[in-house]
Amino acid sequence: MNTIGIVGAGTMGGGIAMNFANAGIPVVIVETSDEALRRGLSLVRRITRRAPQRAG
Numbered sequence: 521m522n523t524i525g526i527v528g529a530g531t532m533g534g535g536i537a538m539n540f541a542n543a544g545i546p547v548v549i550v551e552t553s554d555e556a557l558r559r560g561l562s563l564v565r566r567i568t569r570r571a572p573q574r575a576g
Contacts, residue, residue, distance in 0.1 A: 529560020538564055
């Protein structure tokens with residue numbers, strides 16, 4: 521796989537994108553609006569920041 525395309529940056533799409541990105545596979549996320557994309561990426565960032573705290 522070269523790049524993964526995800527339609528929707530909600531909870532499911534964001535989680536799928538994070539898993540591929542964590543595996544080193546580039547991800548492209550497509551959303552219906554810039555605002556929806558911003559919300560989805562914000563959720564992904566929050567979850568990513570909390571992950572090391574939960575593991576420790």
